[in-house]
Amino acid sequence: MFKALLDFVFPTACAVCDVPPSPLCEGCAPAFDVAQSWLGTTPVWYATEYSEPISRIFRAYKDQNRTALVTYLAPGLKLAVAKGALVLGECWICLPPRNRVNFKKRGFDPVSRLITGSDKPVLGQLPSNTLRFHRQVRDQRRLNKPGRESNILGSMTAIPGSKRVLLVDDVMTTGSTLKECTRALSAAGYEVAGICVLAKRNL
Numbered sequence: 158m159f160k161a162l163l164d165f166v167f168p169t170a171c172a173v174c175d176v177p178p179s180p181l182c183e184g185c186a187p188a189f190d191v192a193q194s195w196l197g198t199t200p201v202w203y204a205t206e207y208s209e210p211i212s213r214i215f216r217a218y219k220d221q222n223r224t225a226l227v228t229y230l231a232p233g234l235k236l237a238v239a240k241g242a243l244v245l246g247e248c249w250i251c252l253p254p255r256n257r258v259n260f261k262k263r264g265f266d267p268v269s270r271l272i273t274g275s276d277k278p279v280l281g282q283l284p285s286n287t288l289r290f291h292r293q294v295r296d297q298r299r300l301n302k303p304g305r306e307s308n309i310l311g312s313m314t315a316i317p318g319s320k321r322v323l324l325v326d327d328v329m330t331t332g333s334t335l336k337e338c339t340r341a342l343s344a345a346g347y348e349v350a351g352i353c354v355l356a357k358r359n360l
């Protein structure tokens with residue numbers, strides 16, 4: 158019991174295979190190779206598929222506060238954003254609105270930290286309050302696809318603007334959050350030119 162608690166507070170093992178060293182052993186460190194797909198008519202660049210090892214790294218990073226893992230994840234997001242920026246030209250980065258309950262629980266914003274952890278931002282970034290929730294939503298990860306869509310659809314609003322935007326997020330699973338971001342930004346006058354994520358689940 159005490160050992161389990163100690164491991165939780167001061168992890169000594171790899172987040173994927175549970176063998177030292179922490180936070181990741183050499184064999185479990187992720188490799189990235191940017192690929193492109195689509196969400197509706199919007200191009201999506203992603204650095205890796207959302208495989209079981211990657212999902213373990215994300216759970217450790219986001220839910221167990223193993224923030225040292227940012228060093229292994231940030232380069233992937235940086236690659237995806239660089240590729241999107243290369244194809245699209247000048248854009249402004251916009252992040253999905255932060256879920257207040259999760260932020261309180263974690264004490265940090267995992268997506269912002271991935272971006273700031275990847276050297277200097279590649280491009281300008283829109284103010285963090287550009288996109289926001291105007292009603293409460295549940296944690297998407299606890300819901301199935303239809304549940305996610307009805308949970309998030311129509312939940313966001315954006316400060317009016319007209320800039321070209323590159324949406325950046327950590328993981329795309331069903332795409333319903335990023336679809337709602339695109340809808341709210343487009344309704345407020347922005348042009349969502351592309352989406353960059355670190356990992357994408359290929360359904």
Ligand SMILES: [Zn+2]
Binds near residue numbers: 171
């Ligand atoms: Zn390992």
